[in-house]
Amino acid sequence: MTRPRSSPDVLVAGGGPAGVAAALTLASQGADVVLVHSAPVAGRRVLESLSPLARPLLQGLGVLDRLPSECHAPCYGNQSSWGGPALTASDFLHGPYGAGWHVDRAPFDAALRRAARAAGVRLHTGSVRSVARHGGRWQATVSRTVMTAPYLVDATGARARLARRLGARVVHTDHLVAVAAEVPLTVPGHDGPYGTGGGPERTSLVESTPFGWWYMAPLPSGRHVVMAVTDADLVAGAGLRTPEGWWAALAATRHVRARVAAHHTTAPPCLRVLPAGTSRTLPPAGPGWAAAGDAAAVTDPIAARGITHALATGISAATALIEEADGDPRAQDRYAALVGAVHDEFLCARATCYRAEERWDTPFWTRRRTPAGVMNDQGQAPRLLLPAETGPGATPGSSH
Numbered sequence: 001m002t003r004p005r006s007s008p009d010v011l012v013a014g015g016g017p018a019g020v021a022a023a024l025t026l027a028s029q030g031a032d033v034v035l036v037h038s039a040p041v042a043g044r045r046v047l048e049s050l051s052p053l054a055r056p057l058l059q060g061l062g063v064l065d066r067l068p069s070e071c072h073a074p075c076y077g078n079q080s081s082w083g084g085p086a087l088t089a090s091d092f093l094h095g096p097y098g099a100g101w102h103v104d105r106a107p108f109d110a111a112l113r114r115a116a117r118a119a120g121v122r123l124h125t126g127s128v129r130s131v132a133r134h135g136g137r138w139q140a141t142v143s144r145t146v147m148t149a150p151y152l153v154d155a156t157g158a159r160a161r162l163a164r165r166l167g168a169r170v171v172h173t174d175h176l177v178a179v180a181a182e183v184p185l186t187v188p189g190h191d192g193p194y195g196t197g198g199g200p201e202r203t204s205l206v207e208s209t210p211f212g213w214w215y216m217a218p219l220p221s222g223r224h225v226v227m228a229v230t231d232a233d234l235v236a237g238a239g240l241r242t243p244e245g246w247w248a249a250l251a252a253t254r255h256v257r258a259r260v261a262a263h264h265t266t267a268p269p270c271l272r273v274l275p276a277g278t279s280r281t282l283p284p285a286g287p288g289w290a291a292a293g294d295a296a297a298v299t300d301p302i303a304a305r306g307i308t309h310a311l312a313t314g315i316s317a318a319t320a321l322i323e324e325a326d327g328d329p330r331a332q333d334r335y336a337a338l339v340g341a342v343h344d345e346f347l348c349a350r351a352t353c354y355r356a357e358e359r360w361d362t363p364f365w366t367r368r369r370t371p372a373g374v375m376n377d378q379g380q381a382p383r384l385l386l387p388a389e390t391g392p393g394a395t396p397g398s399s400h
């Protein structure tokens, strides 16, 4: 085993939005930060909608102007068919922060890490394998290196790898999955992948169905991501295990089918199954450490606020560690209470959102009408039953 050239003040594990936001916040206060980043599983994060609310956070971190246009395209709002067959639109342009973005996650995250490096954060490629407290410092094994630091941030994503090693529990309220495909869509007669102007191709589209809901949005590269979202134990019954079944389910929609049909495309060759369940980590912080982003709490993708939450909690976790280092013994308790309150608010908003769809008494929807949240017929959160990939030539999906 080798030791790094000097021990940092803070070790941040995870190079997604939460880890970068924490690292940038700490570095801006003069902390020596090492950000340990393991290469993400290919295809685990593809396209996501970034709320306009993320703009002031990115601006405050000093990275808004450092994100190249290849990794994002404007998102002018959402169209949804939810609670009724008609399509309704919500327009971001009337909000205080203007348009949101459709972000291509791999280049977006890479651009964030480059910005962190430019701000003085030391990037280290590898995986934190273990962590333990010795003599008031964290000792972490990172690949074949031992690193020590007085403070630690777990930004490893939904599995909260470090928090769990420190005794925290990840409590799930559902086992939602997204069965996703990238489809090449072009607009005949237009020069760009989206066509010109700000028409429906520059909005995301959500459509509820008896088994769950569909989501569709354009990647900056010109392809589109289309995903069917349901509970893990309902995938087979909905026919979503194979590209052919998935395509047939898409054909039974109204608005997603119409958007896809306009582009003369065919069934995708493979599907990815991405775990998308809601969970919270208890506790999300303790003396000398804090979890941020999905490692602290995971929100349902219907809210499209995971990246914004990751940036915000990354900043707040870093602030709590700085306050603790300045002698405030209650800083981590306040941070944990904040994470809990935000997650409780999210759960209320999610319940209201799902209850607005009353057309079907199918398992997906009736589970969401129970006071306890998403439960199966035995009164338990349904278990994840799926392999991580499906269909011929499937690309590996998430290994959450």
Ligand SMILES: Cc1cc2nc3c(=O)[nH]c(=O)nc-3n(C[C@H](O)[C@H](O)[C@H](O)COP(=O)(O)OP(=O)(O)OC[C@H]3O[C@@H](n4cnc5c(N)ncnc54)[C@H](O)[C@@H]3O)c2cc1C
Pocket (backbone or CB within 6 Å): 013, 014, 015, 016, 017, 018, 019, 036, 037, 038, 039, 040, 041, 045, 047, 048, 049, 050, 051, 126, 127, 128, 129, 155, 156, 157, 158, 161, 178, 274, 275, 276, 292, 293, 294, 295, 299, 301, 304, 305, 306, 307, 308, 310
């Ligand atoms: C299907 C789906 C659709 C979604 N859609 C949206 C959307 O439209 N809008 C939105 O805002 N959010 C969306 N989300 C949520 C969003 O993806 C997450 O909330 C966000 O990525 C969380 O960021 P993070 O930095 O906490 O974690 P992650 O992005 O998961 O980053 C964690 C990083 O840590 C690394 N890592 C893991 N273990 C270790 C280790 N031991 N050592 C070092 N590094 C490690 C991983 O490789 C990864 O790079 C969606 C999620 C899903 C599943």
